Amino acid sequence: MKEIGKFSFGLGDRFGHQGHAQLKAIIEAGKKGVEITPVWNKSNREHNIIGTHPVDVRIEADTVTHNAGFRKPYFVDADHINLDTVDRFIACSDFFTVDVASYIGKLSPRAEIDKFIGSVIKYAGKIEIPGIDKGIKCSREHLVEIAEKFLFASKKAGEIYRKILDVKGPGTFITEVSMDEVAQPQTPVELFFILAMFARENIPLQTIAPKFSGRFNKGVDYSGDPLKFASEFEEDLLVIQHAVKEFGLPRNLKISIHSGSDKFSIYPHIGSLLKKYDKGVHLKTAGTTWLEEVIGLAEAGGEALEFVKTIYVKALEKTDELCTPYADVIDINTGLLPKSGIVAHWNSEKFASSLRHIPGNKDYNPNMRQLMHVAYKLAAERSVTWLRLLREHEEVVADCVFENIYKRHICRLFGID
Numbered sequence: 001m002k003e004i005g006k007f008s009f010g011l012g013d014r015f016g017h018q019g020h021a022q023l024k025a026i027i028e029a030g031k032k033g034v035e036i037t038p039v040w041n042k043s044n045r046e047h048n049i050i051g052t053h054p055v056d057v058r059i060e061a062d063t064v065t066h067n068a069g070f071r072k073p074y075f076v077d078a079d080h081i082n083l084d085t086v087d088r089f090i091a092c093s094d095f096f097t098v099d100v101a102s103y104i105g106k107l108s109p110r111a112e113i114d115k116f117i118g119s120v121i122k123y124a125g126k127i128e129i130p131g132i133d134k135g136i137k138c139s140r141e142h143l144v145e146i147a148e149k150f151l152f153a154s155k156k157a158g159e160i161y162r163k164i165l166d167v168k169g170p171g172t173f174i175t176e177v178s179m180d181e182v183a184q185p186q187t188p189v190e191l192f193f194i195l196a197m198f199a200r201e202n203i204p205l206q207t208i209a210p211k212f213s214g215r216f217n218k219g220v221d222y223s224g225d226p227l228k229f230a231s232e233f234e235e236d237l238l239v240i241q242h243a244v245k246e247f248g249l250p251r252n253l254k255i256s257i258h259s260g261s262d263k264f265s266i267y268p269h270i271g272s273l274l275k276k277y278d279k280g281v282h283l284k285t286a287g288t289t290w291l292e293e294v295i296g297l298a299e300a301g302g303e304a305l306e307f308v309k310t311i312y313v314k315a316l317e318k319t320d321e322l323c324t325p326y327a328d329v330i331d332i333n334t335g336l337l338p339k340s341g342i343v344a345h346w347n348s349e350k351f352a353s354s355l356r357h358i359p360g361n362k363d364y365n366p367n368m369r370q371l372m373h374v375a376y377k378l379a380a381e382r383s384v385t386w387l388r389l390l391r392e393h394e395e396v397v398a399d400c401v402f403e404n405i406y407k408r409h410i411c412r413l414f415g416i417d
């Protein structure tokens with residue numbers, strides 16, 4: 001039976017060149033007493049834009065772990081798959097993020113809704129959750145609303161899970177269900193009943209990715225009230241713990257945070273709550289490794305610096321086209337994007353520190369960072385040069401990738417000095 005460890009990190013590596021540097025960060029954390037399971041994830045959209053295939057991620061993960069002599073578990077995640085996209089991921093993946101976002105809000109047949117409500121009606125009124133003193137309230141009407149909103153999605157999750165199961169067999173893969181790519185966050189009470197639904201579908205759920213309140217923009221810090229997030233996260237932890245017992249879900253079920261990377265202001269809250277309740281977490285970082293590649297090449301100077309400048313200039317021209325597919329997860333003030341004529345005069349340090357996420361650095365520009373985050377397509381279009389530059393400057397780029405994952409993410413989340 002494959003089980004995900006207590007702590008795991010989702011690592012995105014768009015161009016498939018930085019697995020070794022990401023793994024080095026995981027190994028370094030291990031030396032400091034924090035065991036983290038690496039999970040390499042790449043979505044269908046990323047594969048399509050870059051022109052890679054799911055098996056490429058498997059080859060990369062197998063190669064870098066073999067080369068490093070890494071003998072602990074690691075996984076390859078079919079990120080955000082659904083019934084239409086799962087097929088080509090099945091053979092080479094052993095972690096599946098089953099995305100049900102597009103099914104949320106679709107209505108199940110009335111008889112199915114009634115049947116579900118019958119099975120959980122004993123919770124109507126007030127649910128006693130150990131650790132939440134006031135309990136959580138749920139009227140019968142609210143229960144109906146929850147079933148109308150989520151039951152259909154849970155059935156689809158079951159369908160996708162069984163499709164994978166039929167090919168791979170039981171216990172051979174990790175199942176996550178994600179609901180983060182929607183407009184409305186799920187409340188703790190919704191989460192409780194959603195878990196009941198997944199249990200009814202017999203999904204051996206090991207990680208669940210809810211949508212939290214606040215904005216999780218790609219590559220930049222959390223936007224919202226960190227204390228409000230902390231209390232919501234705490235309630236979710238307690239709700240999951242209780243749901244596991246009530247509904248017989250896997251005991252290691254944990255929250256997966258599709259963080260979009262760089263949520264520095266909430267990492268300390270997450271870290272201390274995990275410690276308080278002795279819980280694990282899966283933290284999915286976004287493909288910000290690509291940004292570290294840009295930063296590393298900027299630092300390398302010469303042709304490499306000029307190349308990343310041309311990508312930025314092109315991105316400025318194509319801002320709308322690049323940003324539209326990511327509208328829900330970026331917030332760019334285009335008035336604050338540096339103009340191409342200005343960037344043309346920048347040296348390595350200025351370009352790198354404008355992109356590198358160091359809060360408080362006067363050069364750091366979150367608008368430019370977000371725009372570059374969604375501009376990886378432009379590098380993919382000139383992949384021969386791009387990949388040659390990555391190879392030529394491998395060391396400086398790998399240092400940037402390592403430092404980003406290790407220092408800015410792992411150390412902050414787990415309180416490593």
Ligand SMILES: [Zn+2]
Pocket residue numbers: 080178180181258
């Ligand atoms: Zn996600």
